[in-house]
Amino acid sequence: SENKVLIRKKVVVSVGDLKIGGGHPPIIIAGPCAVESKEQIVETALALKELGVHILRGGVFKPRTSPYSFQGLGIEGLKLLREAGNAAGIPIITELMDEKHMDIVNEYADIIQVGSRNMYNYSLLKELGTLEKPILLKRGMSATLKEWMMAAEYIAFHGNSNIILCERGIRSFDTYTRNTLDLAAVPIMKKETGLPVIVDPSHGTGIRELVTPMSRAALACGADGILVEVHPKPEYALSDGKQSLCLEGYKELLKQIEPFISI
Ligand code: PEP
Numbered sequence: 001s002e003n004k005v006l007i008r009k010k011v012v013v014s015v016g017d018l019k020i021g022g023g024h025p026p027i028i029i030a031g032p033c034a035v036e037s038k039e040q041i042v043e044t045a046l047a048l049k050e051l052g053v054h055i056l057r058g059g060v061f062k063p064r065t066s067p068y069s070f071q072g073l074g075i076e077g078l079k080l081l082r083e084a085g086n087a088a089g090i091p092i093i094t095e096l097m098d099e100k101h102m103d104i105v106n107e108y109a110d111i112i113q114v115g116s117r118n119m120y121n122y123s124l125l126k127e128l129g130t131l132e133k134p135i136l137l138k139r140g141m142s143a144t145l146k147e148w149m150m151a152a153e154y155i156a157f158h159g160n161s162n163i164i165l166c167e168r169g170i171r172s173f174d175t176y177t178r179n180t181l182d183l184a185a186v187p188i189m190k191k192e193t194g195l196p197v198i199v200d201p202s203h204g205t206g207i208r209e210l211v212t213p214m215s216r217a218a219l220a221c222g223a224d225g226i227l228v229e230v231h232p233k234p235e236y237a238l239s240d241g242k243q244s245l246c247l248e249g250y251k252e253l254l255k256q257i258e259p260f261i262s263i
């Protein structure tokens with residue numbers, strides 16, 4: 001193997017008291033695609049906390065396909081996400097797109113997400129290697145498993161092995177779903193890297209109705225957690241409403257994955 005740092009030794013990532021990977025019970029990361037307002041993110045955080053969740057997500061720097069689409073609330077949104085996480089007493093994760101925001105995101109977030117579009121951003125990966133903060137590294141939408149492994153290796157080689165991998169679907173010939181969720185990646189990446197591997201069935205399918213069945217499938221094949229988009233009013237979401245669960249949908253998801261999790 002070309003891996004030098006990540007050599008199949010099990011890595012357990014700690015976020016406060018929470019342990020991810022290494023045979024610990026799978027965790028749930030949930031929240032809206034984007035932080036849209038104080039009311040929206042605090043309401044979501046409190047509701048999720050009540051139903052059961054481990055980590056709150058919310059994008060503030062959004063990598064949108066169109067420059068005319070909602071770009072996220074930026075640093076103001078980051079502070080709202082922190083406020084919501086504090087109000088609910090749960091850790092938070094958000095995506096970092098640009099090195100210029102690394103210090104402030106490192107200050108406010110408990111986990112830093114590298115999005116699919118930045119998996120190949122080697123200068124960003126090197127910078128994240130200098131932190132101790134857990135990094136959630138999403139698979140590039142056209143990345144081979146080898147390329148994904150080496151992207152993780154970049155972060156680890158530069159000093160940070162606190163990495164969680166996230167399968168979020170890849171592009172294929174079939175456009176029926178937004179992406180093609182590659183669940184074989186879960187056991188393969190766990191074995192090859194020793195890192196925790198979680199699955200994002202929201203971006204992986206793009207279709208709300210598929211989130212619960214694919215969460216069950218992900219957990220059945222050994223995923224260390226799932227990342228799901230949840231919005232109190234998906235029909236009004238500023239991004240990714242079609243794949244977002246409403247709170248009632250989240251409740252149903254929890255019921256369906258109960259055999260796999262402990263909240
Ligand atoms: C997201 O998590 O909202 C996101 C943009 O995901 P991805 O990078 O997988 O497209």
Ligand code: MN
Binds near residue numbers: 033034203229240
């Ligand atoms: Mn999204």
